[in-house]
Amino acid sequence: MIYADYNGSAPLDSQVKNYLLKRLEDGPFANPNAIHNLGTKTLMGMEKARSICAKILGAKKHQIFFNSGSTEGIATVFHSILSEAKKNHKTSFIISGFEHAAIPNTASYYQKEGFEIKTLPTTKSGIVDLEVLKKWLEEGRDQLAMVSIMAANNESGIIQPYKEIGRLCNSYGIPFFCDTTQYIGKAHFNFEESEMDYAILSGHKIGALTGAGILLAKEPSLLKPLIIGGGQETGLRGGTQNYIGNETLAVALTSVEEKLAHSKEIELARNAFEKDIKDSFPEVVIIGESSPRLGTTTYLSYPGIHGQAIQIELESDNIFVTTSSACSDNSPVTSHVLKAMGISDEVGRGVVRISLGMDSPLGYYKEIGEKLKKAYRKLSKVKSF
Amino acid sequence: MIYADYNGSAPLDSQVKNYLLKRLEDGPFANPNAIHNLGTKTLMGMEKARSICAKILGAKKHQIFFNSGSTEGIATVFHSILSEAKKNHKTSFIISGFEHAAIPNTASYYQKEGFEIKTLPTTKSGIVDLEVLKKWLEEGRDQLAMVSIMAANNESGIIQPYKEIGRLCNSYGIPFFCDTTQYIGKAHFNFEESEMDYAILSGHKIGALTGAGILLAKEPSLLKPLIIGGGQETGLRGGTQNYIGNETLAVALTSVEEKLAHSKEIELARNAFEKDIKDSFPEVVIIGESSPRLGTTTYLSYPGIHGQAIQIELESDNIFVTTSSACSDNSPVTSHVLKAMGISDEVGRGVVRISLGMDSPLGYYKEIGEKLKKAYRKLSKVKSF
Missing domain, CATH: 3.90.1150.10 (Aspartate Aminotransferase, domain 1)
Structure with a gap:
């Protein structure tokens, strides 16, 4: 086959599989927020995983937020940026025409809430038209809430000049959210050098467990929780942490790094x-x-x-x-x-x-x-x- | 120990552990939404899990929505009910004073959005005061958006008369959301007979994998997606499904049923x-x-x-x-x-x-x-x- x-x-990465076979036998299993030693051990295991993920992704540990996957990441970023933008009368945002369905579908929700979606034209080669982007950023700087353009397309694999896009957005002070779901794991990635304000990944795309993912945020203080709950993930993603899934993200990213060689x-x-x-x-x-x-x-x-x-x-x-x-x-x-x-x-x-x-x-x-x-x-x- | x-x-249920040890070796691993046979097989496995969960929980299959756990369930129910209520000028909701922190924290968010939180008094025995509930339902029927009262308390284990609460709410046409996170798995539960409009569970509370959960909805058409994405879970919960986690929910609930004997x-x-x-x-x-x-x-x-x-x-x-x-x-x-x-x-x-x-x-x-x-x-x- x-x-x-x-x-x-x-498919599940073989290192992840081996990790899990041992992990499921040995434990520990406990609520990472519990005060007893089993809880602390569980928390420490998950925080070690966060450090590993941060290092491999070229991010700071406090910029890593574990969640259920990229679609939740998209929902969180849109919610964080657009709910704040509304208060500041920034009423439009830019996306490309080739984003994964999750982006236009989420965008449509905010369109009904009064936002204008500005869809960038794409050149024949599948890259966003940077000249138009520049023009729109220049003209719309006071109304624009964010720019959301993916790094690599899920269908074609075409890679956008995300650093250039990021630099442009930064120069106008507009947040740049990049859907990196297809990119991370298939090409070298460094968040620090990416010029992105927000990036995302899904465990199942990199051989980790399904139902686990990461949202990367340059300035975590600008995030708002979509799932409020009991204060987990520094108050930005409630719910008892999916520590087993999160650990597999660290194992899978370690494996990815080896494969990328x-x-x-x-x-x-x-x-x-x-x-x-x-x-x-x-x-x-x-x-x-x-x-x-x-x-x-x-x-x-x-x-x-x-x-x-x-x-x-x-x-x-x-x-x-x-x-x-x-x-x-x-x-x-x-x-x-x-x-x-x-x-x-x-x-x-x-x-x-x-x-x-x-x-x-x-x-x-x-x-x-x-x-x-x-x-x-x-x-x-x-x-x- | x-x-x-x-x-x-x-801790991970032993039947879940054995299931996973085999599952992780054998696969299949694929996107459940893919058109090829591996995708279909994965989808069928997950849908079989949904049927098993529905049967054990006394629900219809279409009333079961897989998500990342109870806290997401809470966020989804509040979002679904309160965003609609706002349009109909229903501006308050009732909770108890002993809900899990995730409920008052989520409630506070909506309070800032203009809703009034009405916190029911509790009797000395730890049960909500049903007389006051009746009075508030009677007086506030035109303003009330919902009632959110848990089934069993996470600290004390005290069980609320949820059927009575549900019947009261139903008689006034007010949606009843019951946080059943601690109840399901530790007592017999039947959604159909529960008088609840919405109920929730978290995998890690019943021995399934962390990061998986279920939202039960009597009338799914009243739900709104919190995580929009690409149309999964009949459009009500986007994101590639956590099929491995969801399968373990079925195994854990099967095991729960045996243990409850x-x-x-x-x-x-x-x-x-x-x-x-x-x-x-x-x-x-x-x-x-x-x-x-x-x-x-x-x-x-x-x-x-x-x-x-x-x-x-x-x-x-x-x-x-x-x-x-x-x-x-x-x-x-x-x-x-x-x-x-x-x-x-x-x-x-x-x-x-x-x-x-x-x-x-x-x-x-x-x-x-x-x-x-x-x-x-x-x-x-x-x-x-």
Whole structure:
């Protein structure tokens, strides 16, 4: 079996698995807020995990907030910034057109609350138009509450110039929230040097336990709790801490750091695979081919062959891919990410996303390539659009 | 070692541990929203877990919403009800004075948003004053947005007449939210028969994984998502589902059901332990002694001996208890729960909470009793207040 849907969710990292097998046997299990020694031990284990996460992410320990994952992180950042902005009559915010569905959906909620969503245009290469961003920041500095642009796209893997975006936002004093869910774990990341005010990650995307995540905040004092509760996470995220999940974040990030040392190799294998496909089928379009991209993502289309037909062919060969993102691939239309890039429906309906892990065997690309070519040969005879 | 802080957090249930050891080895790991077969398998596993949870909790499957735990449940219910109430000019809500800190803290947030908190008086026996509730419902029916009263108290274990409260609320058309976090898992519970509109549970209180929980809603259409995201949980709780955590909720609830068959035995052992202590030290006060209480909780005080001193003595004998709840036991004053009951500081400063699991060996009570008497004998010679 070849699992090629890491951008959807990564399987449990083997170091995390081994950690958990021992952890579940040995304990301790206690409320980290309890005064007895078992509580203290549990708390100390979790705080050690926080230190490890901070170090690997290039952040200070007090900038790390454990939560249930990126979607909660998004909700918390929007709530923190926009509830305060409302009081200061800052009534609009900027997003890109290719954000993960969680961002426009959350944005729509605040639109109903009276905010204006300003959606940045995207260039053909899948990057936000920085000139327009600059113009909007200049013109709207008094009304703008924040800028929310992702680091790496979940479908295409295209990487935004987030440092440049961050510097621009900073120069106008506008908070920059960057959805780093797909980026962290697949490329080197350092929060301190990122020019971001807020960043997020989800455990299940990096091989940690599902249901655990991190919100990074440059200035924690600007955060407001979405889940109030009993004062945990310095009052900014209530609820008895998910200490087991949080510990696995530290183990997974440690493992990620080791894997990233080999990131070039898998990227080269990915590039060879893409070249092979294009050599065999010149009509194939690779989304974001010439843009900075995550080294483990291929998002490609054979116009005229439905992406889902390819996905099913590959699945019959025990290769698991998706068409777009897990959150939108049940929809038969061109994804909003591709639409933002101005990509036609002919290409859009044909896309398949192949995303491996940093530690997937390099040989997987050869096997996927063979099976994909077989599928293209078969289905190109019965093109459906 | 005797772990006697189940009300703070339950250790991982042994059936959950065995389930996880196998689960982590075998998988599947995938995004439950992905279109491929691994995604479907993961989703089906989670939906099977939902069905099991629904059956055990006496609810319909569509009334079960997986989340990160009770504190998120509280935040979601307050957000759902109060954001709608505001539009309808319903500007107050009723809580009790002995709710878990998460409730008054969340209530305070809404107070700043313009809501009035009406805190019900508590009778000496630790039960809300139903006559006052009836009066307030009658007088305030047009302004009241909801009633939020817990089922069982986390410190004392005292059980509220929640069905009666629910019937009263229903008769006035006021939503009844019941914090069932301490109740579920320690007493028989049936949502359908509970007269509650909303109920909650946290995985870590019932031996499931930390960071997983359930919100039960009689009428899901009245819920609003706090975490919006990509449409998961029928649009009411965004974010890639914590499928591993959610599966452990089903395993833990199955285990709870088996343990509850023996609930009478542990309650009898608890009663014998309390009688023994009172026979030896008639000055000892057992909080809620004559009220309906969870069968595994003892909340007792020897006036004049600091609770924390007893906690430390017991810990030196490898018995882990707390003074009040994990969320407030770092505070050296009488807890708000005891204050609501009108209990003096002399008693309040002496309290120790001993809470076992439904499947703790009955002999634990004998050992705790001996060690507690030893501690009382020692410390009563040097009473400090």
